[in-house]
Amino acid sequence: MENETPNTTPDPEAERPEPRLEDLPEVLRLACERAGWTALTPVQSKALPSLLESRDMMVQARTGSGKTGAFVLPMLSRLDASRPECQALVLVPTRELATQVAREAEMLCGPDGPRVVAVYGGVAYGPQIDAFKQGAHIVVGTPGRVLDHLLKRSLTLEHLRMLVFDEADRMLSVGFYPDMKEVQRYLPKRRVHSSMFSATYPGHVLRLAEEFLHEPRMLSLSGAHVSVAEIAHTYYEVPAMGRERCLIRIIELEQPAQAIIFCNKKSDVHFLTAVLQQFGYDADELSADLTQAKREQVLARVRDKSLRFLVATDVAGRGIDIPDLSHVILYEPPEDREAYIHRSGRTGRAGASGEVISLVDVIQKLELVRIARLYSFELIRRELPSDESVSEVVAERLSSMLEAELRSKTPLARERMRRFLPLAGKLAEEADGRMLLAMLLDERYQGSLTAAPALPGERSGRRNERRNENRDERRDEGDRPRPEGAAKRRRRPRKRRGGGGGDQGGGGQDRQD
Missing domain, CATH: 3.40.50.300 (P-loop containing nucleotide triphosphate hydrolases)
Structure with missing residues (x-):
């Protein structure tokens, strides 16, 4: 197994x-x-x-x-x-x-x-x-x-x-x-x-x-018995208003490889899915409003790990087997106590570890504590991350990503980049210029959020690596001197075949390295 x-x-x-x-x-x-x-x-x-x-x-x-x-x-x-x-x-x-x-x-x-x-x-x-x-x-x-x-x-x-x-x-x-x-x-x-x-x-x-x-x-530390199957039950106390922004901060900090986010109401499912997508995350919804065909289509994306966040009502809470689901997030505790067990059971399956994260206000916290007592599991309280701490984590993640990309650049590509060093220095000195740099960094970071971080042994990770290798080969070819007349041949318009399929790897967003 x-x-x-x-x-x-x-x-x-x-x-x-x-x-x-x-x-x-x-x-x-x-x-x-x-x-x-x-x-x-x-x-x-x-x-x-x-x-x-x-x-x-x-x-x-x-x-x-x-x-x-x-x-x-x-x-x-x-x-x-x-x-x-x-x-x-x-x-x-x-x-x-x-x-x-x-x-x-x-x-x-x-x-x-x-x-x-x-x-x-x-x-x-x-x-x-x-x-x-x-x-x-x-x-x-x-x-x-x-x-x-x-x-x-x-x-x-x-x-x-x-x-x-x-x-x-x-x-x-x-x-x-x-x-x-x-x-x-x-x-x-x-x-x-x-x-x-x-x-x-x-x-x-x-x-x-x-x-x-x-x-x-x-x-x-559970004694002589070796246990890797573990579900951690954690919660964050959040204000009644702005719960969706708190969730974004938690996701930025936790970086779940893949998660189901449970809501009690269909309206929250629609709203939260839109918010996640606006922040650049690959998210889709599952509720009773969808046809059976659409539900199967969404669930297929979850199972093959091409969808990172599934936002759902309890329609998705029973009978779904998703291997290696790292997180279940409860946007709010369920109205039915038994539903907590069904929701949390979506993670930690087949011997894997997992984590259940609940967002609660002061009143909901009391109900969550009662659920924990009823089903005899330990609740772990976590401090809600501040905007400053999230900014630091995001900055480090983006810096690591960009440094990795810089290492992959050819000498000629680095020489080409040096043309922009004076402009970068000038922009960094002015408030409007720093906003332009922030815009570019934000776009680059958001492009990395459409998929979970590459993990060892995953098919999607190997597929992304092959796509990057092909893209790098094309970039290297572009850096090499071309024979005379090659530029003219490149400017000549090319006919599309097969309804505009084209190259799927060259013009898309870069993956996180």
């Missing part, structure tokens, strides 16, 4: 006594003292024995569980601080997380231990290159900027000993998979001790593990 854990085995020594802080080697105990830790967290005590023995691992752990300590502490016993070279690489999805992990790693390493550098886009290369020259032992960075340094040869992974993927599920939602595969090409030919930390292990994360880890052992 596709969603079963690939090539993972439970740790046969999971039943052995878990180490206490005082049982650790001295260098690790001193690190914990520097951090002010008086005891190990569950994820640390369970993961450390295997990690210290250089076993590849998949660890299911949420933010705030102490997972950074779980993968940094083994580095202290494995890395050689006397050798000025990168020996550990930690890949993370955002610059904020890179800064946070690097700060905690510096605290654990201390002044005489391995040196740490945070590497991410949107800032100057100079300080990061200087840190490499001084001999950064632990590099914590986003895949895109790490890849930039590898291409520039300012960073080498020749001496790498440990590789960590932190919050792998979020990394894929940002769309870093192509960059992660590129980084993999620069890894040493020998085996590198690798581990993965993720809050959930849906199918695409499991497939990623299979590509990067060697016979990993799975560790779940």
Whole structure:
């Protein structure tokens, strides 16, 4: 079955006594003292024995569980601080997380231990290159900027000993998979001790593990039992007015690979579908107003993953099997308590993980709590993201996307682009000019929202890659000098065949790289 854990085995020594802080080697105990830790967290005590023995691992752990300590502490016993070279690489999805992990790693390493550098886009290369020259032992960075340094040869992974993927599920939602595969090409030919930390292990994360880890052992904080089938029930408290704008902010932050959004009323379905489409998202609706033929057509797009967001009433709540559906979003709680179970049951199917997100006001929150008590599941409250935090996430996502595209440009294309550097600088100095730049960036970003981020092993992702390769080949051909007379031949009008089918890949929107 596709969603079963690939090539993972439970740790046969999971039943052995878990180490206490005082049982650790001295260098690790001193690190914990520097951090002010008086005891190990569950994820640390369970993961450390295997990690210290250089076993590849998949660890299911949420933010705030102490997972950074779980993968940094083994580095202290494995890395050689006397050798000025990168020996550990930690890949993370955002610059904020890179800064946070690097700060905690510096605290654990201390002044005489391995040196740490945070590497991410949107800032100057100079300080990061200087840190490499001084001999950064632990590099914590986003895949895109790490890849930039590898291409520039300012960073080498020749001496790498440990590789960590932190919050792998979020990394894929940002769309870093192509960059992660590129980084993999620069890894040493020998085996590198690798581990993965993720809050959930849906199918695409499991497939990623299979590509990067060697016979990993799975560790779940649910005890000795290994469980990848998990539905997280979360909620956001939103104001009564402007609920649709709150949903957009949540979607921007969460970046669901694919979701069903449930509404109680047909009017809300129509309205919300229009709002999502206006914001550039690939969304369609399903309600009792549609004919059966139209319903089947929409559901077929959901099943083959060509539709990212389905907005529906409870017509779609029963009897629909959509593999690997990552999210179910409740625009408001259902009027019938039992309907919550039917709605949430659309995700987490066939052994996969999933998440149910509910939007509630003060009164609806009380009803949601009663539903949770009735069906005995845990509710997780999340803070509604601010416009500022969403802007930061969008800026980082767009920067990564544009940096990836810039790396793919030919030298001649880069030379052509330099003509516009004076104009770009001039526009950046004026308010009206900055608005023009913002317009171009917005159009580019909206074009990336029409499909979910490319995930490993998906047919649509491979199809998009082939489309991009063909487009790049056409672009490269356009950059090459043409023989005399070729320009005239190009200006000659061409007859359309087959009713204007033409080239479907060249004039469309670019996919997110």
